[in-house]
Each structure stands twice: as C-alpha cells, then as structure tokens.
Amino acid sequence: MNLADSGSLAAVLNSRGYRPVESENDADLIIFNTCSVREKAEERVYGRLGELSSLKKNGTQKRFAVVGCMAQRLGERLLQRAPYVDFVLGPDRMFDLPRYIEESNGSAFINTEFGHENIGDLTPVRDTPFAAYVTISRGCNQYCTYCIVPYVRGEERSYPAEKILQQINSLCADGVKEITLLGQNVNSYQDNGLDFSALLSEIAKKTAVRRIRFMTSHPKDLSDRLIETMANGPRMMSHLHLPLQSGSDRILDKMGREYTYGHYRSLVEKLRATAPDISVTTDLIVGFPSETEEEYQMTLKAVEEIQFDSAFMFRYSPREGTKAAQYNDDIPDPEKIERLTGLINLQKEVSLIKNRNEIGKIWSVLIDGFSRRSNAVLKGKTEGNKTILINGDACLIGAIKNIKVTSADSWTLHGELVD
Numbered sequence: 001m002n003l004a005d006s007g008s009l010a011a012v013l014n015s016r017g018y019r020p021v022e023s024e025n026d027a028d029l030i031i032f033n034t035c036s037v038r039e040k041a042e043e044r045v046y047g048r049l050g051e052l053s054s055l056k057k058n059g060t061q062k063r064f065a066v067v068g069c070m071a072q073r074l075g076e077r078l079l080q081r082a083p084y085v086d087f088v089l090g091p092d093r094m095f096d097l098p099r100y101i102e103e104s105n106g107s108a109f110i111n112t113e114f115g116h117e118n119i120g121d122l123t124p125v126r127d128t129p130f131a132a133y134v135t136i137s138r139g140c141n142q143y144c145t146y147c148i149v150p151y152v153r154g155e156e157r158s159y160p161a162e163k164i165l166q167q168i169n170s171l172c173a174d175g176v177k178e179i180t181l182l183g184q185n186v187n188s189y190q191d192n193g194l195d196f197s198a199l200l201s202e203i204a205k206k207t208a209v210r211r212i213r214f215m216t217s218h219p220k221d222l223s224d225r226l227i228e229t230m231a232n233g234p235r236m237m238s239h240l241h242l243p244l245q246s247g248s249d250r251i252l253d254k255m256g257r258e259y260t261y262g263h264y265r266s267l268v269e270k271l272r273a274t275a276p277d278i279s280v281t282t283d284l285i286v287g288f289p290s291e292t293e294e295e296y297q298m299t300l301k302a303v304e305e306i307q308f309d310s311a312f313m314f315r316y317s318p319r320e321g322t323k324a325a326q327y328n329d330d331i332p333d334p335e336k337i338e339r340l341t342g343l344i345n346l347q348k349e350v351s352l353i354k355n356r357n358e359i360g361k362i363w364s365v366l367i368d369g370f371s372r373r374s375n376a377v378l379k380g381k382t383e384g385n386k387t388i389l390i391n392g393d394a395c396l397i398g399a400i401k402n403i404k405v406t407s408a409d410s411w412t413l414h415g416e417l418v419d
C-alpha cells in the first residue's frame with residue numbers, strides 16, 4: 001500500500017514540475033513515506049532523519065516531509081524528536097503536499113485529517129512499465145487488537161468500480177499487463193452492491209489486463225463465490241495471500257481475528273480442492289501477549305499442516321493506542337526471537353518442499369527485468385507469485401512466456417523457456 005501511495009505521490013509531484021534526483025544531497029525536498037505497523041519501522045525513520053538532518057544544519061534550503069502512517073499516528077509529537085521536519089502529513093493528506101509547499105510560511109505544517117484523498121484520477125509512477133498496483137479501497141474497519149492500521153488509515157472506503165475500471169484501462173493503454181488490486185481487506189470491497197468477486201468479474205470483462213492479482217484478504221470475508229472466481233475466473237493469477245497470524249484459537253480470539261484455525265484450514269482445503277495448483281501465502285505473529293509455548297507450537301503445527309508456499313513472519317510489537325497494547329507484553333524479547341527463529345526455520349523447510357514440487361511444471365510468467373545479481377539472467381513472477389530466474393535475451397523483458405521450472409531453492413525457482 002505504501003509503495004502504491006509513493007507512486008501516486010510521485011505522480012502528483014511530477015504533474016507540478018517536481019523531478020526526482022539521485023542523491024539526498026541534490027534534493028530540495030526529502031520525503032519519507034512511513035509505516036507504523038511495527039516500532040522498528042518508525043525507529044528507522046527517526047534514524048534516517050537524524051542522519052540527514054545535518055544537510056539542513058549546514059545551511060542549505062532543504063525541506064523534510066514525513067508522510068503516511070507514522071505522520072498520522074504521531075502528528076505534532078513527531079516534531080519533538082525531529083524538530084527540523086517541515087511537513088507532517090497523514091496518508092490521506094500527503095497528496096496535497098505541493099499545495100502545502102506553495103502555501104508554507106516557514107513554520108512546520110501538520111495535517112492529519114482523513115478523507116477527500118484526491119488520487120482516483122492519477123496514474124501512479126511505477127517501478128516497472130509492465131505491472132501496476134491499483135488501490136481499490138483504503139482504511140480498515142476490522143480493529144484486530146494488535147493492529148494500528150484502522151487508527152492511522154481511517155475507516156474503510158471503497159473506490160467506485162467505474163473509476164477502478166478506467167484506471168486499469170488507462171494502465172493497459174500504457175503497456176501494463178499485470179495489476180495487483182490493493183486494499184487492507186479487499187474481500188470487504190463494496191460499491192453500490194458490487195462486491196469484490198463481482199469487481200473481479202467486471203475487470204476481466206471490461207479491461208484488457210492480462211493478469212490479475214490482489215491483496216490482502218481477511219479469512220472471515222473469503223466467500224465461496226470468491227474462491228470460485230479465483231479458481232475459474234479468466235486471467236486470475238493462482239495465488240492467495242491469506243493471513244493466519246496464529247495457530248491457536250485462544251490467541252486468534254485475543255487478536256480479534258473472528259475465525260478459528262479450523263475455519264481457516266477448511267478455507268484453504270476448499271480453495272485447493274477447487275484450484276489444486278494455487279499458491280497460498282500468509283502472515284504469522286509469534287510472542288503475542290500471553291502466548292504459551294504450547295500455543296506457539298500450534299502455530300508451528302499449522303505451518304506443517306497447511307504447507308504455505310511462503311510467509312511473512314513477525315514477532316509481536318505493541319503499538320500504542322491499540323487494544324493489545326493494554327495487555328501485558330509478557331513474552332521476553334529473547335523468547336520472542338527464539339520463537340520467530342524456530343518458525344522461520346520451519347517455514348524455510350516447507351517453502352523448499354513446495355518449491356521443489358514445482359519442478360517440471362510449466363507456468364505462464366511475466367518477465368519483468370534482470371535478476372538482482374546479473375544482467376545475463378532474467379527474472380519474472382509465476383502465476384503463483386513465485387520469483388523465477390531464466391537465461392534469456394533482454395528483448396524478452398515485458399513478455400509473458402511459458403517457462404518450465406527446472407530447479408528450486410526455498411526462495412526462488414529457476415526455469416527455461418518452452419516456447
């Protein structure tokens with residue numbers, strides 16, 4: 001979501017004549033688009049701000065903007081630790097930055113109001129010409145007890161389907177072949193009676209986009225209709241990111257997740273029965289307040305039973321203002337780290353097994369650039385959202401090709417062109 005917002009902010013700034021530069025030294029304005037989900041992310045922002053503040057102290061005219069969730073959460077308090085910041089703008093206000101710059105009178109400007117975000121008609125700046133994020137909703141009404149998102153991104157608002165279709169058509173005209181629809185909980189999308197699976201059908205019917213992905217889905221809203229659309233809908237990629245968070249029903253209840261492990265497992269079983277090759281990825285948290293060793297073992301058991309293709313794994317970090325922040329954060333850090341390490345090691349083994357099962361399969365792959373390590377190797381994403389590396393000519397970049405998987409490790413597949 002932050003990457004998508006950064007792309008939209010870049011588009012706003014470009015339209016007003018601003019241009020990106022290679023180095024902070026050459027910049028007149030330095031923008032931090034921030035995340036509040038974990039304390040570590042906020043501390044890194046303060047660290048980088050501290051490093052760069054010397055550029056301002058040297059007498060140059062640089063300005064600093066902190067935008068996004070951390071700006072929303074802290075507002076004026078952010079200036080206590082970083083008094084040299086000029087603009088503090090929440091996620092809905094960041095797109096007005098050019099106007100605030102023009103109106104600025106030299107003192108710090110803070111705006112954390114929600115609503116009226118004006119990004120619907122913008123084509124965000126993208127990292128790759130062939131794939132794009134499309135935000136379909138903002139905010140969240142779920143209030144999971146550990147999560148700061150509803151407080152910093154506000155109530156859930158779905159964008160009109162018509163605007164989404166227009167944006168996708170204009171992206172396609174610009175060469176985009178793959179879109180990822182974004183929302184904190186895409187499954188609860190609603191526009192005048194049109195739900196998320198109906199939106200997917202509309203996109204397949206009324207746009208020329210070749211590949212459709214989405215994230216993130218909340219298990220409590222994953223309907224049979226959506227499972228059916230994912231399995232049989234045209235141009236749907238075979239990947240579902242479905243956060244589980246814990247294998248213990250007591251912890252899930254304390255997290256306010258509104259499903260049990262049994263329900264989650266039955267959803268995955270239904271999905272795999274309908275679409276056997278689908279890849280399923282997840283988010284997991286260890287060390288939630290009062291999580292016992294036995295409950296942690298339930299999360300490990302869930303990983304073994306469900307066999308996720310991959311997972312984002314975190315140790316619990318209390319966020320001020322959330323319900324869980326009032327619970328006793330009673331798992332000591334070394335214990336949280338040990339639990340996380342155990343979980344990561346297990347998931348690594350499972351990912352290796354899952355990836356090796358891919359050997360011999362042929363997937364349609366959007367080749368989107370060179371591998372990080374070599375310009376002689378191309379990279380792309382399979383339909384299941386796995387990174388695959390292939391030897392091939394640079395002219396293949398941007399093409400969708402059939403690739404046979406020839407080998408695999410825990411993180412990456414290797415393959416060869418079959419057509």
Ligand code: SF4
Pocket residue numbers: 140141142143144147148149150184185218
């Ligand atoms: S559904 Fe996701 S974004 Fe919303 S409160 Fe829960 S974890 Fe946070």
